[in-house]
């Protein structure tokens with residue numbers, strides 16, 4: 001069974017470990033995560049399977065708007081609905097912050113994430129050229145900018 005734990009600074013190390021296992025490039029390292037979690041404008045949750053953290057998400061919030069900073073599920077736990085459940089938990093937390101929509105960037109090639117967001121009513125509202133680096137390559141990849149209505 002999946003449960004959720006609100007993230008605080010004491011979870012920074014586990015979040016950094018998850019990030020390194022879930023992303024090939026543009027990994028959020030410990031310093032970055034500690035810095036994000038040191039502000040009052042970033043919240044998030046860990047997805048727990050028993051005692052094991054299997055994913056996490058962070059979002060920022062201010063002035064009634066929010067940005068989904070990251071969301072990930074460990075590779076061997078994907079495709080079982082956990083990403084969707086984690087996003088629903090983010091929606092609950094965002095609602096508590098009086099946020100009605102989240103903005104996010106996603107790689108144009110990231111079909112899994114794009115599908116996850118579109119299934120929840122996410123719409124593409126822009127594109128940023130050469131926004132992401134690509135692992136082991138000098139090439140860059142575009143980002144789609146999406147707007148995600150909060151639905152709970």
Ligand SMILES: CC(C)(COP(=O)(O)OP(=O)(O)OC[C@H]1O[C@@H](n2cnc3c(N)ncnc32)[C@H](O)[C@@H]1OP(=O)(O)O)[C@@H](O)C(=O)NCCC(=O)NCCS
Nearest residue numbers: 071072073078079080081082083084106112113115116119
């Ligand atoms: C994106 C991610 C969090 C999805 O997690 P997940 O647990 O595999 O997702 P779920 O099993 O909950 O699937 C959610 C939806 O996306 C769809 N989906 C999942 N993987 C997919 C894939 N590879 N291709 C197309 N659709 C996919 C599912 O069909 C599901 O649709 P539904 O809502 O109709 O049931 C996961 O792939 C991940 O951690 N990726 C690496 C990190 C990342 O890219 N994060 C996003 C950064 S913007």
